[in-house]
Amino acid sequence: MDNLKERVTIYEVAKSSGVSLATVSRVINNSGTVKEDTKNKVLAVIKKLGYKPSGLAQALATNKTTNIGVIIPSANYVYISNMLNGITEVCKDKGFTVSLYTTSHSREDALNCLERVIKSHVDGVIVFDDELNGEDLEVFNNYAVPVIDVNNSITASKIGCIPFGYEHLIKKIIEDNFTKGDKKMTFLHVHNAGRLLSRVENQFIKVHMHNDREYNIVNCDDSYQRTYQDFLERFKYVRKEYVIAYRDSIAAAVLNAATDSGLSVPEDIEVLSIIGTKYSSILRPSISNLHIDFQDVGKRAMYMLIDLINGTLIEKEYKFESVYVKKNSTKY
């Protein structure tokens, strides 16, 4: 029971069943034509010996690994793990395996990742990482490995992308607030929180400027506790405000601080979270947010990647538009 069997090879199967390698290979892959008799014979031996083909050798011979690489900052953010789930789901269905490459919020590390991905011979890559820009991805083009870039908008012969649409929606929400609302808006700026937040922030500023309205940008740590404390201070003199936060835990910090300062939501304070999780509906008050189904994004990315691998991808860009999910933290 404890004797570590050496790996059974196709050679031994061939010998043991009295045929050649080629025939065994044909049986494994259902390719060519094999007489029913010999086929069964070989299959029996395979079962008896517990033979499993080496994916490595197969990959080397066919130049296909059935591995796809996923480059992400870390699996910690819910939206990323949701995306990961979408990807793995499709992968499993289509016979691919996911190799995970996480970067550590440093450009050097991200570039290092690219090296490792190239080395690993993946059949394709899904990138969801702000450290990597279009030029970086050219490396993949050079090695002819197809790429889907999520939350970006570049395409090339072997590069497709899935950009997110937040701009239109945030514009509409802000302008609605101009007409129907009664509060000055504040955007919570988080240092180094990536392209997505930056784009929303830029749009926030642009819409305000364009409408000649005042606004606030407030620096904010990406930490519940710190944000909670900061807003406890802030609400000593600011008693009316519409706050836009990056994610629901930060939004919750603002809301809890508001409640604890004797302010009421959404009458005195309104809060909008850009990214929402299932907790957005569980928290009291529930938190309005801009929804994108990231599991769906993952699935779509994978489907696009498969098409790209097969050379059948027609539309290289597929945009996911966010949807406003109105909860109790905002009036409209």
Add this chain to the structure above:
Amino acid sequence: MDNLKERVTIYEVAKSSGVSLATVSRVINNSGTVKEDTKNKVLAVIKKLGYKPSGLAQALATNKTTNIGVIIPSANYVYISNMLNGITEVCKDKGFTVSLYTTSHSREDALNCLERVIKSHVDGVIVFDDELNGEDLEVFNNYAVPVIDVNNSITASKIGCIPFGYEHLIKKIIEDNFTKGDKKMTFLHVHNAGRLLSRVENQFIKVHMHNDREYNIVNCDDSYQRTYQDFLERFKYVRKEYVIAYRDSIAAAVLNAATDSGLSVPEDIEVLSIIGTKYSSILRPSISNLHIDFQDVGKRAMYMLIDLINGTLIEKEYKFESVYVKKNSTKY
């Protein structure tokens, strides 16, 4: 720019720099002795040609993939994605790559996974999946691939494990409630929620029986909405209860239902969540829970696996004890 370069091989590097394959190989791996001169020459050519060794061929030649497989039900649960992060962190540091294998809550699927993992030639496996028991993992022992089984307690020559300690703690909490508390306890039973919950539930029953106390087991969906509705009904006649839930979103459902039924927490209703997330502290009232740092679990699992691969793992079992994090949803 669009001409897909064929992959540069060690062969071309050798030819281009006027040395043999072997020398190039030595340069790549810093093995053997190479004259400084030729080394630099080769390195220059490598850089010029943009040569990257094929991990595939290397793996085939050395019988090492530097890949480790991670078998999990899905990355959706926060505690799993936390564990995943711990694993990837150590992996990156130690030069391994993570291959993800997700199972779909079916035994057949899980066994299928094992096949694929074997095929893929990983150097080791971390298993965190309730569908797989000790016998199933023997397959790995046969193929001499080291395994760390998380949330289980089996060991073998090439199998280590990381069990979780919830029993002692839950016993203490329950018995504390017997002496200091004033409420009958209810355990939320979720069908098919895995070993971890079952074990806690068994302990819950055992402690009650042993102390000759009454208790309730209530069936419950693993859904916030359903649980919320159910408890809204339940709180029409049950007005005092100590509820133990699997995770904080379910605990929150009970708490919100309590609040909405005019009951106060923790005076009338107490709730304990077994698994907590960061939202446990954010939700109002905050939710008491039994804490285990799953990122730490992931790290430890990976360190143990590396030792197991190197044949230097001494203690094959490392237990993580949970810690009671008292919040506002319970009295003591």
Add this chain to the structure above:
DNA sequence: TTGTACGCGTTATCAA
């Protein structure tokens, strides 16, 4: 210090 030649476990192209 360097080069030769074989092995790793498959697939695939020919003949037979």
Add this chain to the structure above:
DNA sequence: TTGATAACGCGTACAA
């Protein structure tokens, strides 16, 4: 319908 045999890209004794 089958069987040799050459790739696939690299590591590594062994020889030089």
